[in-house]
Amino acid sequence: MKTKIFKFKNIKTTPDKLRLSVNLVRNKNLANAYDILSLIKNRSANLLVINLKASENSIKDWQVDKDNILIQEIAVDEGLKMKRSLPRSRGRMSPFKRRMSRLTIKLSTNKSGDK
Numbered sequence: 001m002k003t004k005i006f007k008f009k010n011i012k013t014t015p016d017k018l019r020l021s022v023n024l025v026r027n028k029n030l031a032n033a034y035d036i037l038s039l040i041k042n043r044s045a046n047l048l049v050i051n052l053k054a055s056e057n058s059i060k061d062w063q064v065d066k067d068n069i070l071i072q073e074i075a076v077d078e079g080l081k082m083k084r085s086l087p088r089s090r091g092r093m094s095p096f097k098r099r100m101s102r103l104t105i106k107l108s109t110n111k112s113g114d115k
Contacts, residue, residue, distance in 0.1 A: 003108040006055040011101040018076045018101045021045040031066040073106035
């Protein structure tokens, strides 16, 4: 069984929004994960598909079918927080933080899928 860990930083969505999509595909194979995420009309689901395809592309040398690649672990952590501000009345400013996410994906092959 082969495993590989992928880390994506500075994903421009909040961790809470990304976790909603991540919880649906945990411990699924890649083919099922793509099917589930295609039904969700959500920006975070689209970002997750992009990152899953990038990680799938880097393990092409394994020569394994999508049905045999398992998302063993997937985690979302807080990334950078950019401090920004909005102008308000009477010359005041209202601060807020733009939050970003870090995504960690651990892919592995099933025992039956090894070639």
